[in-house]
Amino acid sequence: MRIHDSLIGALLVLFGGWVLFVALGFPDMPGQSIGPGTFPSVLGVAFLLGGLCLIVAGRSRGTRRLADLNPGWRRAPRLLAAGLATIGVLVLALSFETVGFPLSATVLLYALFFLEGYRGPQWLALCIAFVFGMHLLMTRFLLVPLPAGPLESFL
């Protein structure tokens, strides 16, 4: 997804302004002219200046469309797969402790395989083997407490 430099510049200017606004609100250290807001303020100014430069550079290259989508994004299964790999993982993260890794990851991975065209019981078996194998490796050997959710007593 390509975005015009002018638009990115404008977004950076807005972001820089917000950073500066928030950073200037941080309290100074007693007896000092600097504080927790000093460094973010410098960054805020950098975003403002950099954003302005990008707007100028973008405008000098002419105004095309503000955003260009790669053809892949227009194909539903691919869009769904990318959405699942991002928003789906966010949902998984939010329900990680309750649903647990084995169930949520198996569903997520099989859904991705399905959308890519790898369908059938052998792919589901692969997902189950991978996820439960990872769970065993992490919890038993590497001592990482991956939550098992409802399968806690079983695993």
Add this chain to the structure above:
Amino acid sequence: MIIDHLGNALELVLTWKMALVMLSCALFGLFVGAVPGLSATMATAMLVPLTFFMDPVPAISAIVTTAAMAIFASDIPAALVRIPGTAASAAYVGDLTALTAKGRVGRALGISVTASAIGGVFGSLVLMFAAPQLALVSLNFTSFEYFWLALLGLSAAVMLGNASVLKSLMALAIGLMIASVGMDTTSGTPRFTFGSASLLDGVAFVPALIGMFAVPELIRTFVHRDETPPVAPIGNPFRMFEGLGRVLMTSKLNLLRSSTIGTAIGILPGAGSDIGSWISYAVSKRFSRKPETYGKGSEEAVLGACAANNSALSGAYVPAMVFGIPGDSITAIVIGVLYVKGLNPGPMVFLTNADTVAAIFLVFLLANLLIVPLGLLAIALASQVLRVPKIALAPLILGFCIVGSYSIDAAASGIVIMIVLGVLAYLMEENGFPVAPTILGIVMGLLVERNLVSNMIKADGTFMPFVERPIAAGLALTCLVVWTVPAVGWLLQRRRRAAARTAAKQES
């Protein structure tokens, strides 16, 4: 002198017990390093309880061998699926993946394994023969020197890419901004946390690293799959070394320079091992005859940065052994084990336990030499991954990313950080913003800010203390050169072009 104790040290090292410990730890380190998302620190930390039951030399050898192997092995997923294991290997991950895309993954990993071993051996030799003297130099570094050094590392990250300087600067600012999320280290004020308790500790680095490199690659695999060329398999692993001798000979100066830079910067506690390979990458590019190939699959770039990466690791043991100052998390673990074993780090340990210290130094050397045969084995096994089409591998890689991001703090917030920063990195890369400066910004942000704030307080509003001390002045001058040379070069080039155009007009 260490050399006087080598005979006794050899007796301590050349035993079956040591061989067994080193071999099993090497295999363990290779395994953990090669799993995308698992880190060398995690591998070494897991070994600590086992070291309680070992003698001092096997205990240290377990940690050192595991760390060296895991750091090398993290180059394997970096090349195959673009997930670097450390901040240092993020410097050359672009070249590794570009070589893989060109069907030269075998050569890329062959260079990586050889350069890692050479760099590690170089750093170990320096550690053996010059540790006390070098550690004294590193003690001259105050917050002013650290500030300039961090700035030099950040400047290197901006200058080393092929993207526009403005976009690289913005990418760096994004990284520094991410690093400033969390509780301020000097005043304790929460910054940009949006009320989230999990962000008070800041943005975890490992999920950020996984997200910013692996997630864009995954999105591209899902969406732009027609544009991703199939990757050529490695074939016979022993053929990885074909023509490598020539590459090593033509780049011997680069190899020596990078190993020296890596060791020298690695010695500096706190910052060294992370920025060693970044600075060496930038210097190598500066002196290269083909700087335009850097970032696009340059063998020279991988060779230098890999050597610097492993030599920096050995360098980090210098302040650890001489003063007990950890250079990074792995050396902090080593120091802990040394204390438990009664080998309290400090100048006296070289006198009171000279044989044991010499044996530990020999272990450093052996661990780095082991990288070659065992690294080959790991590459041969990992190469099977390339036989599977990337699109079929993508969901499983995502599974590794989820587990890797969760495991570092055992918190689901790591997964959120991984995905959010991954999407940001995808958008950045699609629009010509390099990700490498952002990663270095995240790593170095706290160091830069802490030193800037404490220096400003010390300097009381004046600039002179920043450049009063000789090392600080030298580093400041180097920064100035790094910033101005490209600008001057650009201006001169522009002038030359204008003059050529005028001459051409006059002729016509």
